[in-house]
Amino acid sequence: MPHVVFVPLSGMRVREEELLALGMALPGLQPRARAIGQLPALGVLTLAGLNPAHWTCSYHEAAAVDATLVEAIAAERPDLVAVSALTASAEEAYRLSGMLRRVGLRTVLGGLHATACADEAGQFFDAVVVGEGEPVWPAVLADAEAGRLRPLYRAREPFALTNAPTPRFDLLGAKPRPRYTLQTQRGCPLACEFCGASRLLGSFREKPAANLIRELHAIETLSPAPLLELADDNTFAGHGDLTAFLQALASSGARWFTESDWRLGERPELCRAIADAGCVQVLVGLESLVRAPGGMGAKNADWPRILDAIAAIQSAGVAVIGCFIAGCDGESQDSLDRLAEFILASPLADVQITLQTPFPGTPLYRRLRRDGRILPGRDWSFYTLFDVTYQPDLMSVAELEAGFRRLVRAVFAPEPTRRRQALRRDIWHHNPRLRPWASALCSAT
Numbered sequence: 001m002p003h004v005v006f007v008p009l010s011g012m013r014v015r016e017e018e019l020l021a022l023g024m025a026l027p028g029l030q031p032r033a034r035a036i037g038q039l040p041a042l043g044v045l046t047l048a049g050l051n052p053a054h055w056t057c058s059y060h061e062a063a064a065v066d067a068t069l070v071e072a073i074a075a076e077r078p079d080l081v082a083v084s085a086l087t088a089s090a091e092e093a094y095r096l097s098g099m100l101r102r103v104g105l106r107t108v109l110g111g112l113h114a115t116a117c118a119d120e121a122g123q124f125f126d127a128v129v130v131g132e133g134e135p136v137w138p139a140v141l142a143d144a145e146a147g148r149l150r151p152l153y154r155a156r157e158p159f160a161l162t163n164a165p166t167p168r169f170d171l172l173g174a175k176p177r178p179r180y181t182l183q184t185q186r187g188c189p190l191a192c193e194f195c196g197a198s199r200l201l202g203s204f205r206e207k208p209a210a211n212l213i214r215e216l217h218a219i220e221t222l223s224p225a226p227l228l229e230l231a232d233d234n235t236f237a238g239h240g241d242l243t244a245f246l247q248a249l250a251s252s253g254a255r256w257f258t259e260s261d262w263r264l265g266e267r268p269e270l271c272r273a274i275a276d277a278g279c280v281q282v283l284v285g286l287e288s289l290v291r292a293p294g295g296m297g298a299k300n301a302d303w304p305r306i307l308d309a310i311a312a313i314q315s316a317g318v319a320v321i322g323c324f325i326a327g328c329d330g331e332s333q334d335s336l337d338r339l340a341e342f343i344l345a346s347p348l349a350d351v352q353i354t355l356q357t358p359f360p361g362t363p364l365y366r367r368l369r370r371d372g373r374i375l376p377g378r379d380w381s382f383y384t385l386f387d388v389t390y391q392p393d394l395m396s397v398a399e400l401e402a403g404f405r406r407l408v409r410a411v412f413a414p415e416p417t418r419r420r421q422a423l424r425r426d427i428w429h430h431n432p433r434l435r436p437w438a439s440a441l442c443s444a445t
Helices: 017-025 030-037 042-048 067-075 087-102 112-116 118-122 137-146 209-222 243-252 262-266 268-276 303-315 333-345 363-370 397-411 414-429 435-444
Strands: 003-008 056-059 080-084 107-110 127-130 152-154 180-182 227-230 255-260 279-287 319-326 350-355
Touching (some): 003 042, 003 067, 042 056, 067 087, 080 087, 080 137, 087 107, 087 112, 107 112, 127 137, 209 243, 243 268, 255 262, 262 268, 262 303, 268 279, 279 303, 303 319, 319 333, 319 397, 319 414, 333 397, 350 414
Parallel strands (some): 003 056, 127 152, 180 227, 227 255, 279 319, 319 350
């Protein structure tokens, strides 16, 4: 029987040594980094759900590429090795493919980076999937089985999510995972300048509730009352009716995390519904105090209105993680210090801060490249969300790096971290569905 090995390159990456040391030392940074590292790779698990019955498969999460990984893959004598990688791990993916090809294995790469940089990826892989994988995956396997793998596969039209298979969560092993992933939609109806996910994989689409309930039941067979993360860019931004799915979540006893924009807080009935369904936290993109990136649409609003919406979400018993992007045009060392003051005085139950990162395929990348501001000598491994990859407009690179470290030290120091933990416990104690887990959730999220 033909066999395919799925290899997602997982985990967070940081190149800047001083910031990496801060991440290890500051308690406020550790839980989210740990949570991201625990997330299964939903993309390849979904493709595995499309495998023909006569194909066998296995799943190898890899935080790093080394000889041990290659030996483990080669020992299975696969007909194909399917790799998924984000931009920050693209160089590692290229190296892995080279190691595998030297021992006679064929490789294919897919994902956002492969879609944006198909010609580059094709220099290192036998095949590259551009765009969504589901429409072309049967052809990839058929060609691999026949020994005629093509260099490029591209879907002719967007994949209908009504046909989405149940991901092969069973490949994760019999031992329950700390957390699982579900996706209710693909893309985002907004088109923020810095975001590639909203457009690179096609138009915005929502998955039917029946599919979601089936996926939830598959996870429940592995882990009763699981901790879930919805792998969405902006849950609830569409018009689909998720009532049945929320009821299924409530019945399952699952606790879950998702991403949405602040306008969720202006929909009180929905806030109550997600709280009743076990929603623990919502990550809300607040972006920048100094610049509204293009494409934000109705998400761009005055701060008093945004903060009122955040307060409404938290009043319903759901904690809000405010997500900020440092280093946008117009940013200075003074504005970074003001951002720290704003965050420390804010009512946010948690915070995520990243550096502006011009990922390939985004309008931001095209603009900065056109203006000659992409830094030479910094390969894809610097595109981590925590390393500077472009020339700021009002600072030197060194000044932005220093200002970002100062911001991180201030926001994630022990005292503000304890304050936010106490706030989360208080929010969850006001949600009867979450009260029994309030203390444990603080350390797990």
